[in-house]
Amino acid sequence: MKSKITVMLVDDHAVVRAGYRLLLSGTPNIEVVGEAERGEEACQLYADTRPDVIVMDLSLPGIGGLASIRRIRSRDTSARILVFSIHDELIYVVRALEAGARGYITKSCAPEILVEAVARIASGESFLEPEIAQRLAMQTLGGAEATTALNTLSAREFDVFLLLAKGYTTREVAEELRLGYKTVANYSTLIKSKLGVNTTAEMARLAYQNGIFKT
Amino acid sequence: MKSKITVMLVDDHAVVRAGYRLLLSGTPNIEVVGEAERGEEACQLYADTRPDVIVMDLSLPGIGGLASIRRIRSRDTSARILVFSIHDELIYVVRALEAGARGYITKSCAPEILVEAVARIASGESFLEPEIAQRLAMQTLGGAEATTALNTLSAREFDVFLLLAKGYTTREVAEELRLGYKTVANYSTLIKSKLGVNTTAEMARLAYQNGIFKT
DNA sequence: GATCCGTCGGGAATATCTCCCTGTCACAAG
DNA sequence: CTTGTGACAGGGAGATATTCCCGACGGATC
Numbered sequence: 001m002k003s004k005i006t007v008m009l010v011d012d013h014a015v016v017r018a019g020y021r022l023l024l025s026g027t028p029n030i031e032v033v034g035e036a037e038r039g040e041e042a043c044q045l046y047a048d049t050r051p052d053v054i055v056m057d058l059s060l061p062g063i064g065g066l067a068s069i070r071r072i073r074s075r076d077t078s079a080r081i082l083v084f085s086i087h088d089e090l091i092y093v094v095r096a097l098e099a100g101a102r103g104y105i106t107k108s109c110a111p112e113i114l115v116e117a118v119a120r121i122a123s124g125e126s127f128l129e130p131e132i133a134q135r136l137a138m139q140t141l142g143g144a145e146a147t148t149a150l151n152t153l154s155a156r157e158f159d160v161f162l163l164l165a166k167g168y169t170t171r172e173v174a175e176e177l178r179l180g181y182k183t184v185a186n187y188s189t190l191i192k193s194k195l196g197v198n199t200t201a202e203m204a205r206l207a208y209q210n211g212i213f214k215t
Numbered sequence: 216m217k218s219k220i221t222v223m224l225v226d227d228h229a230v231v232r233a234g235y236r237l238l239l240s241g242t243p244n245i246e247v248v249g250e251a252e253r254g255e256e257a258c259q260l261y262a263d264t265r266p267d268v269i270v271m272d273l274s275l276p277g278i279g280g281l282a283s284i285r286r287i288r289s290r291d292t293s294a295r296i297l298v299f300s301i302h303d304e305l306i307y308v309v310r311a312l313e314a315g316a317r318g319y320i321t322k323s324c325a326p327e328i329l330v331e332a333v334a335r336i337a338s339g340e341s342f343l344e345p346e347i348a349q350r351l352a353m354q355t356l357g358g359a360e361a362t363t364a365l366n367t368l369s370a371r372e373f374d375v376f377l378l379l380a381k382g383y384t385t386r387e388v389a390e391e392l393r394l395g396y397k398t399v400a401n402y403s404t405l406i407k408s409k410l411g412v413n414t415t416a417e418m419a420r421l422a423y424q425n426g427i428f429k430t
Numbered sequence: 431g432a433t434c435c436g437t438c439g440g441g442a443a444t445a446t447c448t449c450c451c452t453g454t455c456a457c458a459a460g
Numbered sequence: 461c462t463t464g465t466g467a468c469a470g471g472g473a474g475a476t477a478t479t480c481c482c483g484a485c486g487g488a489t490c
Binding site: 012013014015016018019020022023026086107108109110111113114164165166167168169197198199200201202203204205208 | 227228229230231233234235237238241301322323324325326328329379380381382383384412413414415416417418419420423
C-alpha cells in the first residue's frame with residue numbers, strides 16, 4: 001500500500017485549522033501530521049517532521065507568512081508549500097510565489113479544491129486556483145512585469161495617488177504639490193480610471209492592501 | 216429522545232463553512248440545516264427554515280453582518296444569533312450585541328468553544344468568548360470611554376461609515392441599505408463631521424487604523 | 431406633556447468631478 | 461530634422477456630489 005501524503009497546517013486560528021484537518025482527513029490518502037500557528041513555530045516543526053506539503057495562511061502573527069515561506073525554503077529548497085489565503089489580490093499571489101510557494105488557493109474556493117491542490121503539490125506539481133491562474137495570465141500578457149495596476153501610474157500620478165489615499169482633499173494635494181486645483185482634479189479622475197475604482201476611499205483601500213501604508 | 220439543535224451557517228467562504236459544518240456535525244445533538252453566504256440570502260433562509268441558532272460571520276458581501284443581524288431580528292425578535300468573527304476588537308463585539316446578537320466568539324478560539332457556544336445560545340443563554348468578556352468588563356470598569364470617536368456613531372451611522380470606507384459610492388450605499396440618496400449623503404457629511412475628517416479616504420484610513428478591515 | 435435623539439429625506443447653494451481639449455517639454459525612432 | 465509618444469499642466473462646461481438648513485416621525489426620558 002502506498003504511504004499517505006503527510007500535511008502540516010499553519011494558520012493562527014485554531015478553529016480554522018480544526019476545520020481543515022477534518023476536511024483533509026476525510027480523504028483516505030492524506031494525513032495531517034502537524035499544526036502550527038506562528039511562522040517561527042512552523043519553521044521548527046517543519047524541520048522536525050518534514051511533511052510532504054505545508055498548507056499555510058499568509059496572515060500569521062510574528063514574522064508573517066511570506067517570511068516563513070522564505071525561511072523554510074532557505075533551509076530546504078525542496079519544501080512544498082501551498083498558500084491558503086483569504087486574499088485574492090494578485091499581488092499576494094505573486095509575492096507568495098516569489099517567496100517560494102508551490103501553490104496558491106483562496107479560502108473562497110470550493111472544498112474539493114483544497115484536497116486537489118494538496119494532492120497536486122504533493123506529487124511535485126504546482127497548483128493555482130483556476131480563476132487566479134487565469135487572471136495572472138491575463139495580467140502577464142497585458143503588461144510586462146507583475147503589474148499591480150499601481151505600476152501603471154506615472155510618477156506624478158503616484159504622488160497624487162498617495163496624498164489622496166491618505167485623506168488629503170483635492171485642494172490640499174494641489175497646495176502640497178504646487179499644482180493647480182484643476183490639474184489635481186483631472187489627475188484624480190485619471191487615476192481612478194486607471195485603477196478601476198470609483199471613489200477615493202477605494203484608492204485608500206488599494207493603498208492599504210498593497211502595503212503602502214503601514215497600518 | 217430530545218430533538219437536535221438546528222443551526223444555520225452564514226459565511227462567505229465555502230471552505231470555511233464546510234469546516235464548521237464538519238466540526239458541528241461531529242456533535243451528536245447538533246444539525247446544520249442551512250448555509251448562506253450573503254446577508255440577504257441569510258435573511259430569506261432564516262425566514263424559511265427557522266433554525267435554533269444562526270452562526271454568522273460579520274464580514275459578508277453586500278449589506279454586511281451587522282445589518283443582516285438587525286434585519287433578521289426586526290422580523291423575529293426571538294432569533295438567536297452567534298457571531299463568529301475574525302475580529303477581536305471590542306468595537307465589533309459591542310456593535311454586534313447592540314444589533315441583537317446573543318453571542319460573540321472569534322475564529323481564534325478553540326474548536327470546543329464553538330460547540331459550547333452554539334449549545335448555550337440554543338438554550339437561551341448568551342455567550343461571549345471568555346477572553347473577550349473579560350476585556351469588555353475591564354473597559355467598562357475603566358470608565359473612561361475608550362472612545363475611538365467611532366463609538367460616537369449611531370448604529371445607522373456606523374453602517375454607512377463601513378460601506379463608505381469600503382469604497383462604496385453614496386449611491387451604492389443607498390441601494391445596499393435601502394435608503395434615499397439624500398439620506399446617505401447627509402449621513403456622510405454628519406459622519407465626517409463627527410470623526411473630524413474631510414474626505415472619505417480619511418474615513419477609510421480610520422477604519423484601517425482601528426483594525427476594522429482585515430488587510 | 432416637553433424634550434431629546436436617532437432616523438429619514440427635501441431644497442438650494444456651492445464644491446467637486448468628469449470629459450474633452452489645448453499646449454509645453456523631453457526623448458526616441460525614423 | 462521631423463514625427464511620434466507620453467508625462468505634465470491646466471481651461472471650460474455640464475453633470476454630480478456635498479453641505480447646510482429644515483421638517484417629520486417614533487421612542488425614550490424626565
